[in-house]
Amino acid sequence: MGEGGRSGTPQRRAADPPRPQHQRRAPLHPGAWWLWSLSLGTAATRTTNPLLLSLLIAVSAYVVATCRPPTPWSRSYGAFVKLALAVLLIRLLFAIVLGSPIPGTHTLVTLPEVPLPDWAQGIRLGGEVTAEALTFALYDGLRLATLLVCVGAANALANPSRLLKSLPGALYEMGVAVVVALTFAPNLIADVQRLRAARRLRGRPDKGVRGLLQVGLPVLEGALERSVSLAAAMDARGYGRTAQVPAAVRRTTAALTLGGLLGVCAGTYGLLTAEGATYGFPVLLVGLAAALAGLRLGGRRSPRTRYRPDRWDVRALLVVASGVAVAALLVLAAVRDPAALHPGVVPLVAPTLPVWPAAAILLGLLPAFVAPDPKEPS
Numbered sequence: 510m511g512e513g514g515r516s517g518t519p520q521r522r523a524a525d526p527p528r529p530q531h532q533r534r535a536p537l538h539p540g541a542w543w544l545w546s547l548s549l550g551t552a553a554t555r556t557t558n559p560l561l562l563s564l565l566i567a568v569s570a571y572v573v574a575t576c577r578p579p580t581p582w583s584r585s586y587g588a589f590v591k592l593a594l595a596v597l598l599i600r601l602l603f604a605i606v607l608g609s610p611i612p613g614t615h616t617l618v619t620l621p622e623v624p625l626p627d628w629a630q631g632i633r634l635g636g637e638v639t640a641e642a643l644t645f646a647l648y649d650g651l652r653l654a655t656l657l658v659c660v661g662a663a664n665a666l667a668n669p670s671r672l673l674k675s676l677p678g679a680l681y682e683m684g685v686a687v688v689v690a691l692t693f694a695p696n697l698i699a700d701v702q703r704l705r706a707a708r709r710l711r712g713r714p715d716k717g718v719r720g721l722l723q724v725g726l727p728v729l730e731g732a733l734e735r736s737v738s739l740a741a742a743m744d745a746r747g748y749g750r751t752a753q754v755p756a757a758v759r760r761t762t763a764a765l766t767l768g769g770l771l772g773v774c775a776g777t778y779g780l781l782t783a784e785g786a787t788y789g790f791p792v793l794l795v796g797l798a799a800a801l802a803g804l805r806l807g808g809r810r811s812p813r814t815r816y817r818p819d820r821w822d823v824r825a826l827l828v829v830a831s832g833v834a835v836a837a838l839l840v841l842a843a844v845r846d847p848a849a850l851h852p853g854v855v856p857l858v859a860p861t862l863p864v865w866p867a868a869a870i871l872l873g874l875l876p877a878f879v880a881p882d883p884k885e886p887s
Contacts, residue, residue, distance in 0.1 A: 548832030589661025600650030613639025766803030772796020
């Protein structure tokens with residue numbers, strides 16, 4: 510008789526692996542990561558204070574380091590950080606070479622000025638470089654760099670294929686194009702790193718013009734193979750099939766979608782201007798409702814099923830709520846205390862860290878405590 514034959518129940522061997530003590534948590538909804546990141550980006554657009562912008566970058570970097578999964582697209586965060594640094598340096602270079610409309614009295618250096626024709630009035634090459642102009646360029650470039658870093662956090666945290674699966678049927682075709690575009694850069698970076706490591710193991714050069722030329726061809730070949738594989742998979746799954754929808758439904762869908770998008774644009778413009786503050790928010794809500802109704806009707810033309818769809822659970826709602834809270838509190842702070850969020854450059858004043866806007870930004874750290882472990886498979 511086998512082990513445990515008397516009781517009729519086989520006993521567990523000592524060599525068997527232990528069973529998991531808890532059930533793995535489901536991965537977070539990819540839309541939650543995008544809404545969280547875009548909310549942080551919205552907060553970055555409301556301030557030029559370098560201390561608050563640096564705090565936003567630190568919050569997004571900590572969440573990415575804590576929550577990103579070991580996947581190819583998670584490596585794109587470093588590329589976005591380098592892009593943000595390049596944007597900041599280019600903005601400073603333009604302020605030095607082309608000048609700035611900001612007047613200043615603290616001259617740092619005087620460059621040789623190139624005379625320009627009359628039709629180029631308002632533009633100069635060289636001349637005085639003031640501390641006020643450089644400070645203004647630094648604040649402006651850091652704001653754009655922070656926005657790029659927040660978008661990079663969304664690319665590193667959200668699974669693009671699962672995000673495509675969560676899109677409405679009316680946006681499926683456009684979503685495929687966006688997903689292919691978003692995944693091309695991370696896969697390209699992963700291919701370059703893999704090929705450079707292989708060349709180093711073989712004792713071949715991986716830097717310089719020669720290494721770039723010899724790495725470029727396999728990278729392009731891999732990109733072409735992925736494109737062909739994607740096209741074959743889409744064709745095998747019947748991509749592009751549409752259902753028969755009455756003409757009245759099609760016209761209603763087009764009217765609702767177009768009118769809703771126009772309403773969203775008009776409402777957003779009203780919120781950004783002082784004159785349209787009274788009508789901006791209602792027009793934005795009506796436009797969003799019309800656009801969502803149009804997308805709902807348009808989804809009937811693209812019938813498809815979802816295998817194991819992602820759910821908006823409590824953790825996803827908490828992640829979104831933390832980002833929206835950061836954006837809302839920064840918008841409120843920009844209205845109530847604009848001097849703290851926009852430190853002056855003429856005359857030059859040292860930026861200070863406002864307490865409650867900084868505390869509001871720290872709410873963006875909530876995903877680091879409620880998001881899944883990055884070691885768990887997505």
